[in-house]
Amino acid sequence: MSMSKIRAERVTAIGMIVVAGFFITQSQNLPSTSGAFPKFTEFMIIALAGIMILRTFITRDEKLSGDVRFDFSYMGFKPTLVMIVAAFYIYAVFQVGFYASSIVFYFLVTYMTGIRNYKVMAIVASVLFPLMYVFFNIALGADLPKGILI
Amino acid sequence: MEAFSHLGDVVSLANLAAMLLGIVVGLIIGAIPGLGPPMAIALMIPISFTWEPQTALIMMVATYAAGIYGGSFTAILLRAPGTSASAASAIEGFELTKRGKAIEAIRMSTFASVMGGLISGLVLLFLAPPLAKISLWFGPVEFFLVAILGLTAIAAVSFGALLRGLAAGMFGLFVSTIGVDTMTAFPRFTYGATGLLSGVGVLPAVIGLFAFAQALTLCEGSPHTNISGKSKLSWNIWPKFSEIMHCRWSLVRGWSTGLVMGMVPAAGASVAQWIVYSWEIQRGKPGDQFGKGEIKGLAATEGSNNGVTGTSLIPMFVLGIPGGISAAVILGALMIHGLQPGDTLFTKNPEVIYTVMWGFVLANILMGGIAAVLARTMAYSTLVPRGILAPVIMIFCVIGTFTASGNPWDVWIMVTFGFIGYFAEKYRFIPAGILLGIILGPIAEQGFRNTLVLSDGDLISYTATRPIAIVVIVMIIGALYFALKPKKWETAAETYDTQADEYAEGNDD
Numbered sequence: 001m002s003m004s005k006i007r008a009e010r011v012t013a014i015g016m017i018v019v020a021g022f023f024i025t026q027s028q029n030l031p032s033t034s035g036a037f038p039k040f041t042e043f044m045i046i047a048l049a050g051i052m053i054l055r056t057f058i059t060r061d062e063k064l065s066g067d068v069r070f071d072f073s074y075m076g077f078k079p080t081l082v083m084i085v086a087a088f089y090i091y092a093v094f095q096v097g098f099y100a101s102s103i104v105f106y107f108l109v110t111y112m113t114g115i116r117n118y119k120v121m122a123i124v125a126s127v128l129f130p131l132m133y134v135f136f137n138i139a140l141g142a143d144l145p146k147g148i149l150i
Numbered sequence: 151m152e153a154f155s156h157l158g159d160v161v162s163l164a165n166l167a168a169m170l171l172g173i174v175v176g177l178i179i180g181a182i183p184g185l186g187p188p189m190a191i192a193l194m195i196p197i198s199f200t201w202e203p204q205t206a207l208i209m210m211v212a213t214y215a216a217g218i219y220g221g222s223f224t225a226i227l228l229r230a231p232g233t234s235a236s237a238a239s240a241i242e243g244f245e246l247t248k249r250g251k252a253i254e255a256i257r258m259s260t261f262a263s264v265m266g267g268l269i270s271g272l273v274l275l276f277l278a279p280p281l282a283k284i285s286l287w288f289g290p291v292e293f294f295l296v297a298i299l300g301l302t303a304i305a306a307v308s309f310g311a312l313l314r315g316l317a318a319g320m321f322g323l324f325v326s327t328i329g330v331d332t333m334t335a336f337p338r339f340t341y342g343a344t345g346l347l348s349g350v351g352v353l354p355a356v357i358g359l360f361a362f363a364q365a366l367t368l369c370e371g372s373p374h375t376n377i378s379g380k381s382k383l384s385w386n387i388w389p390k391f392s393e394i395m396h397c398r399w400s401l402v403r404g405w406s407t408g409l410v411m412g413m414v415p416a417a418g419a420s421v422a423q424w425i426v427y428s429w430e431i432q433r434g435k436p437g438d439q440f441g442k443g444e445i446k447g448l449a450a451t452e453g454s455n456n457g458v459t460g461t462s463l464i465p466m467f468v469l470g471i472p473g474g475i476s477a478a479v480i481l482g483a484l485m486i487h488g489l490q491p492g493d494t495l496f497t498k499n500p501e502v503i504y505t506v507m508w509g510f511v512l513a514n515i516l517m518g519g520i521a522a523v524l525a526r527t528m529a530y531s532t533l534v535p536r537g538i539l540a541p542v543i544m545i546f547c548v549i550g551t552f553t554a555s556g557n558p559w560d561v562w563i564m565v566t567f568g569f570i571g572y573f574a575e576k577y578r579f580i581p582a583g584i585l586l587g588i589i590l591g592p593i594a595e596q597g598f599r600n601t602l603v604l605s606d607g608d609l610i611s612y613t614a615t616r617p618i619a620i621v622v623i624v625m626i627i628g629a630l631y632f633a634l635k636p637k638k639w640e641t642a643a644e645t646y647d648t649q650a651d652e653y654a655e656g657n658d659d
Contacts, residue, residue, distance in 0.1 A: 012577070016317060023324070026339060034331040034338055037595045041324040048317045055313070079366045083569050086544060090565055093548065094558050102548075106541045113373040113537035124538055132549065140193065142553045 002067040006056045009064060013049040020045040082109055093145050100149035103129060153275050156504035160208070160512055165505070168198075168205045169513050170520075172212030177517070177524055180220025183357045184550025186233045187217025188475040195483050203487035204502045208509030210480045215459050215510065216517050217476070219263040222452060223528050226255045228377070230361030230543055234352050235458075237585055238423040238451040240360050241307070245443030250380045252532050253387065256525040258397065258445055260518055261389045262452035266405045267514035270460025273409055274467075275507040279496065281461070282468030284413050287618050290604060294597030295622040296414055297590040300421035302626055304583040305633035306428030309441040312634075315580040322587020325350050326595070333599055345559025354560045355588045357547050358567025359574070359581040365543040366572040373537025383529050387522040397449035400430055404450035408457020415465055415473045420589045424582075425629075426454040432632040460510060467491055467503065544568075 003011075020042040027035040027042065056064060071077070085108060092101035103125060110121050136142040159165075172194065179190035190213045198206035221232030226243030239259065246255040273281070288296075301319060308315025328339045329349025340346040368377075394401070404426050411422035430450040431440050438444050462473035463480070470491035472478035481491060489495060495503050531539065551564045571581045605612030613619045 023339070030331075030338060031334050031336055033599065034334045034336045037591075037598075038324060038327045038338060041320045041327070044320045045317055045324070048313050048320065052313050052317075075370075079369045079572060082366060082369045082540075083572075086565055086568075089544075090548065090561055093561070098549070098552075102545045106545060109369070109541035109544070110373075110537055113369050113540060115373050115535065115537035121538065124542075128542065132545075136549060136553060140553065142549075143556070144549065144552065145558070 001070045001072065003070070004067055005064045008068045009056050010053055013052040016049040016052075017046050020049070078112065082112060085109060085112070092147075095147045097147040097149040098144040099129060099133065100147075152500055153504050153507070156501055157508050159204070159501060159505040160508040164202070164205045165208050165509060168201070168209035169212045169509055169516060172209040173216040173513060173517050173520055176213035176216025177220040177223075177521055180217035181223045181232045181528065182550050183224060183230050183232055183361045183547055184353060184552075184554040186221065186353070186554070187214050188479050189554065190214075190217045191476060191479045191483070195479075195486065198483070199486070203484075203489055203499075204505040204509070206483060206487055207480070207502070207506040208513070210483050211463070211506060211510040212513035212517075214476050214480065215267050215456065215513055216521070218455055218459055219260075219267075219517060219521055222259050222263065222455065223256075223525050224361075226259060226448070227252055227525075227529055227532055228361070228539075228543060229364040230547070231356055234356045234420065234585070234589065235423060235455050237356055237360060237582065238307075238427045239448055239455065241427075241441065241582060242444050242447035242451070244364070245439075245441070246445065246448065247378055247532055249443050250378045251443065251445075252378055252529050253384050253526070254393070254445065255448055256529060257387050257389045257522065258393060258449050259452045260387075260522050260525065261394065262397075262401055262404060262449045263456040263521070264514055264518035265401070266408055266453040266455065266457035267459050267517070268511060269405050270409055270412065270457050271507065271511035271514055272460075274460035274463055275504070275511060278464045278468055278507075279493070281413060282464050285415055285465040285469060285471060285473075288414055289616070290597045290600035291609075291613055291616060291619050292414075292597075292622060293593055294601055295619055295626065296421055297594035297597060299622055299626050299629060300424050300590045301586060301594070302629040302633060303424035303428035304580070304586055305630065306431045307424070307441075307582050308580050311578040311580065314578050315583045318574060318579045318581070318583035319587045321579075322584040322589075323591040323594070324587070325355075325584070326588045326591025332596065343559075345557065345562075349592075350563055350588060351555065351560055352585075352589055353554055354551050354564035355567050356585055357551055358564040358569075359571035359585055361543060362547045362564060362568025363571030363575060363581065365540045365547070366568060367575065368536040368540040368543070371536070374535050376533050376535055377539070378532040381533070383526070383533070385526065387526050393445070397446050399433075400446040400450040401453050403429055403433075404453025405457040407450075408454035408459075409461050411454070412458035412461030412473065413464060415471055420593075422454045422458050423451045424586060426450045428629065428633060432629075432635075456514070463510075467495060468493070 024039060024042045027038045089101055089105040106125055107121060115121060136144060175194065176187060176190050179185045180187055191210050194209055194213055198209060218233065218235055221236035222239050225231040225236035225240035227247055229240045229244035231237045231240045243255050243259065304315050304319040305312060328346055330337050330347050337347060407426040408422050427447060427450060430447050434440055438446065440447055462477055465471040465473050466477040466481050472481050484491060489499060489502065547564060548561055551561050574581045574584060601609060
């Protein structure tokens with residue numbers, strides 16, 4: 001799927017205006033001295049977005065020629081999938097425990113990226129996690145999150 | 151001169167051992183995103199309770215100097231700055247690593263940092279009392295203007311995407327307003343979330359925008375290739391004379407900026423690296439490859455990082471005003487050992503203070519050798535396949551963020567900024583701009599509001615009476631002019647763009 005860069009620039013700018021506009025309405029509830037700086041930044045974002053839209057009509061910048069391609073194949077979507085897994089991982093850290101969830105996360109993401117050498121994965125994990133425990137828990141005395149497991 | 155009479159005191163076995171310990175601990179802890187020099191120094195305090203004051207303080211200042219440099223290891227090798235002070239180095243340093251020049255980057259970084267710390271230490275030693283008065287010349291309006299000067303760097307680091315870069319900076323400024331307003335105690339944009347009451351911390355933001363986002367980028371493409379595209383590393387860890395000469399003026403600019411900005415309490419260290427980086431970009435010549443791995447950019451930022459360390463201790467030692475968090479922790483250590491900062495420190499305890507200052511100078515020299523070997527060892531991480539490195543970096547981001555603050559909300563903030571940083575980099579919204587906004591927003595807003603109070607609303611007349619403020623305004627105008635002026639190297643870099651894309655494609659199987 002692709003979109004012209006000019007259209008993508010306009011869509012992005014409209015998105016910026018919408019979000020900044022929303023926060024301007026939120027800033028109205030703030031006392032005047034508290035709200036001044038946030039409103040300044042929000043108006044500046046709207047102004048910059050306006051210039052971005054204007055630029056797509058009046059200039060012939062080479063950087064706006066061509067298309068933006070969106071890759072929804074597994075390879076293109078991999079980082080987004082990893083983000084989703086990461087969000088579950090962070091939740092699990094505080095429910096299950098840091099080390100248990102990190103070990104699962106490590107193997108899962110390594111597999112998702114395409115590594116299939118399980119021996120190397122296991123060797124790295126067997127060195128990394130004990131070292132991490134010794135350094136953070138023992139040497140630094142860090143109180144890492146525990147849940148139903150460590 | 152009294153300083154020289156205490157030079158011999160520093161070379162006792164105890165002092166040297168403390169120095170080495172501080173250097174090693176500082177380098178290792180400084181390299182881990184989230185931990186940083188303040189934590190490293192704080193960890194060393196309890197073990198130093200029974201030591202002589204000068205031995206304990208030598209260890210603290212050595213840890214500080216090494217911690218600042220240690221943050222650059224992971225910034226250069228993995229784009230995961232150990233401290234916010236290394237964020238600017240991550241931009242050029244990591245690009246050099248991607249081009250297979252990790253060792254060149256490390257040796258230039260080591261040289262710039264060692265020399266920067268050394269010069270800064272000598273300034274601390276010989277000029278501390280007179281220079282301390284300069285710190286008192288900075289009031290709210292100067293802090294506000296220094297923050298604006300730092301923000302002008304956004305224009306320079308946008309690399310042709312000026313509007314997006316500025317929008318990113320404004321977004322960062324907006325994010326910095328989240329939390330309880332310190333002046334009115336009114337919560338802003340927290341929506342009832344208690345974890346957001348203290349605002350968005352700089353540390354989770356820098357780890358997320360750079361380290362976590364980079365880990366997500368590593369998930370793209372082939373998992374079997376490594377970052378550098380090389381299969382082995384050289385052991386040539388000492389900079390060549392030709393490399394130093396190539397970067398000589400960049401080094402001078404970095405060191406001088408660090409020396410001057412280190413004396414500005416609070417704002418100096420954060421701003422120094424970005425000011426010198428934008429200065430360097432503006433001074434670029436045709437053929438320079440800023441944003442794609444320019445060694446001069448790295449030399450300047452690394453020079454300023456450690457150039458700040460010595461002079462940032464001046465207001466702390468002489469006036470009792472810590473210039474940053476690390477200086478505040480060292481101040482605590484000073485008082486634990488029964489010493490009071492100020493003129494009396496120099497008159498009643500000269501053997502302590504001058505020995506500590508010489509210790510700082512010597513630590514920077516020793517740091518060079520140890521850091522070069524340690525960095526070379528850490529450089530092996532660039533040979534690890536991306537598919538394995540990516541989750542490891544993410545796990546270290548989580549552990550570093552949580553260890554630093556103990557706050558689960560900071561971990562969520564870090565991951566959120568990781569997502570933002572990934573898409574920002576992809577669509578040219580300049581994560582560095584967001585970070586600059588977050589760092590400088592509170593300084594700018596606080597300074598501006600305090601200035602309004604002090605000036606009774608008459609900003610212009612009040613500012614006109616303050617010479618430092620006028621100097622900074624001139625610098626801001628100059629910075630904006632040169633930032634917006636087309637740069638000679640940008641036209642040449644467009645040709646390099648094609649070559650860089652071809653290199654990147656060739657690197658991915």
